[in-house]
Amino acid sequence: MIWLDTIVQGILLGGLYALFATGLSLVFGIMRLVNLAHGDMIVLAAYLILVLVTGLGLSPWLAVLIAAPLMFALGWLLQRVVLNRVLGPDILPPLLVTFGLSIAIQNALLEGFSADSRRIPNPDLEGASVALGPVTVGVMPVLTFASAVLVIVILNRVIYGTPLGRSFRATSDDPVTAGLMGIEPMKVFAVATGIAMMVVTVAALYLGTRANFDPAIGPARLIYAFQAVIIGGLGSLWGTLAGGVIIGVAQTLGAAVNPEWQILAGHLAFLLVLLIRPRGLFPRARD
C-alpha cells in the first residue's frame, strides 16, 4: 500500500512539473527558443503573487487573476524588446541572452526579497486532504494536477481551434510563408511568450503555496521542466504531462528508498528515456 501511495503522490507531483514545462514546450514549439530563464520566471511570478497576497491581503486565487495579465505583459515585452532581436538560425545568441536573464532575475530577486525562503499563505487548503479510494491525497496536489490537465486542454483548444492557434502553427511550420499570408511572426512570438508567462503564473501559484521557495530555486525547476518536455517528445503537450508524471514518480520512488536520491532518481529516469527513445515518447515535431 505504501508503494501505491508513493506512486500516486508521484503522479500528482508530475502535474506540477507539467505546469512548469508547458510554457517551455509552447515557446519551443512555436519559435524553437529555449528560455533558460524559464525557471526563474516561475520564481519571479511566485514573488509577484506573494506580494499581492501579503501586500493587498488578497486570496492567492484572486492574486493569480491579477498576476497573470501582468506576466503576460512582461512576456510580451521581453519577446518584443529582447528575444525577437536575437532569434535566428544561430542558437547561441538566444541561449546566452536568456542565460544572462536567468542570472539577472535571480540576483534582482535576491536584492529585493533576500535569500530567506518564503511561502504563499493559503490557510484554507494548506494540509487539507481527501481519501481517494485506498490512498489519502492532499487537496493541493490534486488541484495542481487538475490545473495542469485544464491548462493543456485550453492550450490545445487555442492551438487547434482558433485563428490565433492557426497563426501559431503556421509560424511554427514556416515563418516566411506565414509572413506572406499576412501573419507577422514577431507579433505572434510576442503573444506566444505572453501566454507562456500566464501558464508560468499558474505554475507559480502551486510552486509557492505547496512548498517554500527562494530566489535560487529557478534553475532546478527549469531542469525538471526540460526533462518533462524531452521525455514527452517535442511539440506534444500531453506528452509533456506524461513526461512530468514520469519524473514525478521517479522522484518519489527514489525518495522512498533514500531521501538523498529523490532528485538523482529523476535525472536517471530522464537519462534512461534518452537512451531508449532519444526523441521522447510522443514526438510530434522535429527540432
Add this chain to the structure above:
Amino acid sequence: MSSPSAPWRATTRTRTGTLVALLALALIVAGLVLPAFASRRLIQDLFYILTMLSLAQIWNLLAGYGGLVSVGQQAFVGIGAYALFGGVILGGMDPLLAILLGGAAGLVLAIPMAFFAFRLHGAYFAIGTWVIAETTRLLVAQWKALGGGTGTSLPRAATSDMMGVAQVAELFGVRDAAARDILAYWIALLLAVALIAGIYALLRSRLGLALIAVRDNAEAAGSVGVDVRWLKWAVFLIASVATGLTGALIFLQTARISPDAAFAITDWTAYVIFIVVIGGIGTIEGPILGVLVFFALRSTLADYGSWYLLTLGLTAIVAMIFAPKGLWGLLSARTGWHLFPIRHRLIGPTEGGER
C-alpha cells in the same frame, strides 16, 4: 625571401602576429619571474585570472568554434577536483602529480556525457549537459570517503610535503603556504599558455579549418568530406581533459572541496560564459580581454554582492544584442587587428597583401 620566382603559398602569418608572439614571450618570462617581487595577494589574484582564462578559452573552443554550447562544464571542473582529492587522500599521491588524474577523470566522464548529450541538438544539448553535470554532482555527493555532501580538505601533511614546495620556499625565502601559491600560480600560467598555444595551433591546422567549416555550415562541411561527428567528439574530449586539469588545479590551491563548490554552475560555467561573450566569442583574443574586464568588474563591484551578478547578467544581454562579437569584435572591426591570425591567406611572389 621574396625572390620573384617564389611560388604562391597559403599562410596565416602576419607582421602583427609575429609581433604579438614576441610580446607574449616577454609577458610569459615576466610572469615566471614575477613571484620574486609580487605580493602573495597579487599572486592569488593572478592565479584566479589565469584559471578563469583557461576555462574561458576551453569554453570558447567548444561553443565559439565547435558549436557545442555546453552549460555543464562544472561537471569537469568538479570531477577533476574530486579525482585530485581522491588520488591524494585515498591513493596517497603527490598533489602535483594528482592534477594529471583530474585530466584523466575529465576524459572518463566525457565519454558517457558525450554519448548522451550528442543525442540532443542545439539548446537541448545545452540543458542536457547541465542535467548530466547535476547528476554527477549528486552521485559524487554520495562518495562518503571524500566527505559526501559536506566535502573535505586536503590533509596538511600532503600539501606541505608537496613536490617542489620546499625548493620554492627556499628560493624566494617565503613560508610553505606562500610557496604553494607560487607553485600553483606557475602551473596556472603554464596551463593557460599551453592552452592558448594549443588552441591556436589547433585552429591553424587542418582540424581547425574543418572545425570552422562545420561551425559555419555543418552540411556543406560534411559534403566536402569533413567527418562532423568525429570532429565534435574530438573537440569535446580535448575540452573535457583540459577542464578536468584546470578543475584539479583550482581545488589544489583552495585545498578544500565540497560538491556544491566544485560543481557550481555560477562559478565554473556562468562566469566563464560571460567572460567569453563580453570579450568576444569565436576569437582567441576575446576571452583574454573578457577575463580582464570580468576581473575589473569583480574588483569594483565585489562589495555589492548580488548587484554585481545582476550587472554581469545584464551586461551579457546587452553585449549579445548590440555587440554580438563582444568587445574584441568592436575593437577588431575598428582597427583591423588580429593578434592571433588564423586566416589562411594566399601570399604571392611579391609578398603582396602583407599587413
